[in-house]
Amino acid sequence: MTDAGTRVVLVTGASSGIGLATAVQSAEASDHVVLLARGRSALESAAEKCRRAGAASVRVAAVDVTDADAVGGLVADLLASHGVIDAVVHCAGVVAYGRFEDVPEEVFDQVISTNVLGAANVVRSVLPSMRERDHGTIVLLGSVLGTIAAPTMSAYAISKWGVRSLARQLQIENRDRSGVHICCVSPGGVDTPIYLQAANYLGRVGRPPPPAVSPEKVASTVLGVLRRPRARVNVGAANPLMTFGFTVLPGVFDALVGPLFALAATDERHRVEPGTGNVLRSVPDGNRLRGEQAGSLTAIALILRSRAADAVRTATRR
Numbered sequence: 001m002t003d004a005g006t007r008v009v010l011v012t013g014a015s016s017g018i019g020l021a022t023a024v025q026s027a028e029a030s031d032h033v034v035l036l037a038r039g040r041s042a043l044e045s046a047a048e049k050c051r052r053a054g055a056a057s058v059r060v061a062a063v064d065v066t067d068a069d070a071v072g073g074l075v076a077d078l079l080a081s082h083g084v085i086d087a088v089v090h091c092a093g094v095v096a097y098g099r100f101e102d103v104p105e106e107v108f109d110q111v112i113s114t115n116v117l118g119a120a121n122v123v124r125s126v127l128p129s130m131r132e133r134d135h136g137t138i139v140l141l142g143s144v145l146g147t148i149a150a151p152t153m154s155a156y157a158i159s160k161w162g163v164r165s166l167a168r169q170l171q172i173e174n175r176d177r178s179g180v181h182i183c184c185v186s187p188g189g190v191d192t193p194i195y196l197q198a199a200n201y202l203g204r205v206g207r208p209p210p211p212a213v214s215p216e217k218v219a220s221t222v223l224g225v226l227r228r229p230r231a232r233v234n235v236g237a238a239n240p241l242m243t244f245g246f247t248v249l250p251g252v253f254d255a256l257v258g259p260l261f262a263l264a265a266t267d268e269r270h271r272v273e274p275g276t277g278n279v280l281r282s283v284p285d286g287n288r289l290r291g292e293q294a295g296s297l298t299a300i301a302l303i304l305r306s307r308a309a310d311a312v313r314t315a316t317r318r
């Protein structure tokens with residue numbers, strides 16, 4: 001806390017989706033918010049939302065989390081100006097779709113680098129000052145994909161297993177500091193633009209599987225974790241079922257995950273050309289609060305209808 005009793009909260013990935021919703025809710029709690037992402041224009045618009053929401057102060061930092069020096073420089077600057085960082089919510093993340101052998105090496109490596117090494121860079125920069133004061137909370141955004149496997153999402157799933165592992169390692173190593181909390185919040189499907197922004201070598205667009213929740217719902221869970229830290233938090237009613245199936249019934253899981261993923265987590269009606277999406281560089285125009293893809297169950301119904309129409313067309317042609 002600053003002398004005035006307000007929190008200093010650093011949010012990475014703050015220009016879109018869960019990070020944006022978290023930054024706005026932190027601003028509503030009158031925190032000093034620091035917004036980090038690569039693209040400046042979307043950050044400026046997020047900053048305006050935070051100002052209107054009542055932030056004690058707003059600062060934007062156009063920084064790539066894979067740039068350890070830039071992250072370290074920002075954190076040193078914040079400590080010099082505020083004296084403390086009370087909380088970090090690490091939301092910066094990217095996705096690539098495609099069979100393992102179809103995703104270019106550069107894209108695969110950058111997903112791992114952003115999601116895992118980016119988290120490590122952020123933690124490495126803030127943890128020493130938190131340990132010194134025995135005060136501070138770090139929230140890492142994991143995913144249900146950090147506990148299971150899904151076809152055509154190798155780099156992302158590997159990265160989220162890595163994030164969950166990083167959180168567990170840090171929880172064990174920081175048991176000697178009761179005031180320092182490392183928390184991993186793992187959502188299932190969330191209605192954000194990450195699916196549309198993803199690199200794609202699958203040919204069809206990805207989308208949040210049902211039951212998708214809003215970014216505001218994840219953000220309010222994160223704000224709850226900042227008030228009352230918890231090591232592991234799931235957001236999404238289906239997460240425990242998926243993890244149970246993967247762990248206890250691997251044969252059944254492996255047989256079902258392919259067809260279910262195609263139906264519930266991609267939209268075969270919307271073809272996409274191969275491309276790197278926002279993985280290698282920011283695509284600021286695509287950053288916003290929600291993905292606004294059709295409601296999950298409606299989308300599944302539409303896909304089934306289009307599959308049925310295709311089947312009828314094929315049968316009539318014969």
Ligand SMILES: NC(=O)c1ccc[n+]([C@@H]2O[C@H](COP(=O)([O-])OP(=O)(O)OC[C@H]3O[C@@H](n4cnc5c(N)ncnc54)[C@H](OP(=O)(O)O)[C@@H]3O)[C@@H](O)[C@H]2O)c1
Pocket residue numbers: 012013014015016017018019036037038039040042063064065066090091092093094114118141142143144186187188189190191192193194195197208215278281282283284287288
């Ligand atoms: N949406 C879901 O269904 C879902 C489910 C489970 C977990 N999650 C996790 O939740 C987190 C937030 O996801 P989201 O859905 O809110 O994504 P999003 O809407 O696409 O937002 C991603 C944010 O990260 C920033 N970012 C990307 N690469 C960066 C980099 N190298 N350095 C700094 N900032 C970077 C983006 O801005 P720039 O591109 O301008 O940098 C953007 O602000 C991610 O870790 C994601 O894996 C999401």
